Amino acid sequence: MNLTLKVWRQNGPEDKGRMETYPVSDISEHMSFLEMMDVLNDQLVRDGKDPIAFDHDCREGICGMCSMFINGEAHGPGRGVTTCQLHMRSFKDGDTIYIEPWRAQAFPVIKDLVVDRSAFDRVIQAGGYVSVNTSGNTIDANTIPIPKADADEAFNAATCIGCGACVATCKNASAMLFVSAKVSQLALLPQGQPERELRVKRMVEQMDKEGFGNCTNTGACEVECPKGISLTNIARMNRDYLTASLKGE
């Protein structure tokens, strides 16, 4: 199929940036979206032009690196998939496709479609862990049984890939879904209890410091999240935060 791509080009964080138009032809429906981008970049290099920078690594929906805003949707059309899992069969001959980076104050553009998401890492560093040393001299793994339902729910929260689609899609650029996923995972497990309140306070503080917006319960994040992270995590985090703040005063 033949397509017209309108792609965001931005030559570094200071550049204003603009949309540019690229025709691509002979695209097979079996290609992944990123393979289609490879074809375009191959052409650009051959033509002596600057290829489009975009983030990607695993190309199977797990590393969280890929991050394109396609036709106004984070990770493009389709639910429960990352950009790298999107296939060209989702498009048809003659389509015009708009491709932009994640847009959020806390995610500055590095180049073209590549943004800096280290704010996420700093939120985790603020408390998204259990303070246990790595000596291996802990108790036997089966000493504390954990009800299967809790373990499964903790696992579901823990499947967040840290891609940032939730932030990109939120009109307030809020990171609540991402942060609440980590808070919930540890809040649901016995190992996470001792630091539960401190953790949520520190992580929320850091989240605010990074310039993420407030949550107004729109729920767009849940819709676009490729891993189906649930809004109930946000509710859980809000409860924990409230408890922690009341006690703190």
Add this chain to the structure above:
Amino acid sequence: MLNSKVPQGPLAEKWTNHKNSIRLVNPANKRSIDVIVVGTGLAGSSAAASLAEMGYNVKAFCFQDSPRRAHSIAAQGGINAAKNYQNDGDSTYRLFYDTVKGGDYRSREANVYRLAEVSANIIDQCVAQGVPFARDYGGLLDNRSFGGVQVSRTFYAKGQTGQQLLLGACSALSRQISKGKVKLYNRHEMMDVVVVDGKCRGIIARNLVTGEVERHGAHAVILASGGYGNVFFLSTNAMGSNVSAAWKAHKKGAHFANPSFTQIHPTCIPVSGSHQSKLTLMSESLRNDGRIWVPRKKEDAQAVREGKLRPVDIREEDRDYYLERRYPAFGNLVPRDVASRAAKERCDAGFGVNETGEAVFLDYASAIERYGKTEANIRGLENPSASEIKALGTEVVKAKYGNLFDMYKQITADNPYETPMKIYPAVHYTMGGLWVDYNLMTAVPGLYAAGEANFSDHGANRLGASALMQGLADGYFVLPYTVGDYLADDIRTGPISTDHPAFEAAEKEVTERIQHFLNNPGDTPVDDFHRKLGRIMWNNCGMARNADGLKQAIADIRALREEFWKKVRVPGTATQYNPELDKAGRVADFLELGELMCVDALAREESCGGHFREEHQTAEGEALRNDADFTFVSAWEYTGDPSEAKLEKEELVYENIELKQRSYK
């Protein structure tokens, strides 16, 4: 002469005795010692976190935007540990034995035993960190079994075990970053190691965002930079996985061990066209219930390829379940190397079932029927119809493998509940890597290698769920001791100055190479060369190898390398984010490694594990090992040209296990 430094004493006491006898560095002195860790996968994150926790100043490097995105994140199936929670007779010895046998008797006994010994602690550690492993209804940890073993010792978190383990290790890392004990350098690529007066004293790194080339000094450097399967271009590795860190170390004096030992995983989604950028693994667990077959008649295979015949319309007697036919005892559950070769044999003989002729069927129809019947019995249904049975069976299969079936459908647009899946082997893991001694130190003092980047534990074939175990064992439990022993000599050294001429020379070389790429008047994109290299490697140094093919491959790679340096076009500048430039550097190194792999495969005149030399097979086409002449590790020393690399042999001594020919018939 390479010295493996395996401690004396009985196998089961070696590690404990060694730990008790090695030197320690006191806490005050640790604060004045710097350690660099390249890589933040399971091996790197766990090493960096542990060393920082002990008091060393750690710098951690990764090329991705976040340590959490290291390729360990993609591991699916699980992690082994000799916990014997299932009470099925598992033990440290059994895990050790299975790993040595699975590796076709080409690994070092003492290292493997230590791995098995610390495996149980890994699970304790991960659970304490909040890793949400799968649990049973009693709230205890659940296990599954994996290929090549007879016990259930694999711990898992659905199909995302690697993700959960890596997030656990990264949480330990994050904790140390927040304390200021680890400084993280994300979007940084290690460009070279720096050796001063015979000791590794730092690295040259490049900030991938600004392009700045930086010098970093340290008293010891640990490479945990992952595997090099991407030398084949197409593999199940992430796009960025590369050999450069290990290769640079090799060029600075570290030996490269068994470079040709590659694991080709039997169940991956086949190549669909020339645009293909990577391959996707379908978990090994699918072989538990799926049956693998191709049409018995060539004309049927051709009709299937041309889309004129549907596989479901091929009658039972016209199907060849070739694994069940060739290996009645193990059937579809033979080890990975055996299953992969058998698929290739059928496809080469003209029985492949997709347009490219390189695919076989993985069929769930019998499993659906079998589970459906059982389910109908359980529910007390009398004379259920075929469609009722199918519906019930489909539910069961969905519960067990739903996410994998969805993934398959997502990629191929075929519905695997209705028609058999198509699969083909793909490059997955590299057993070879930097040669290390018992302490995980390379031949360069102060330079260590951990995780997939070293060669240490898997011999000629790795068992499923053992790579994650090895990465965490190296990082959490081995390096923290052994690195300390080495650093005990460095307590009075003081900070490593980066003004030394060795740093200057290394930096100059790095900068010159970058400039060469950018100024080269070529016209061909990097990927073109990478694809061509992949093709050469796959055809000649893949599932089956022979002397003529390997010799031709060596000549072809040398020619391709020459062409690369003349014709490659790298756009952009050196002072900006420039992925094409990063790729060019990596492919340049792959073009050298590929040659060494062929040299290694040519020198090893036997078949073992993933290394199958067509000249060395039994009358039935099975691998034929040559223990009399090849019970050694091939450790290659760089001398300026991959074809001139010098072979050093580390003889493998088996004191606790008797060498046997593997048989799965």
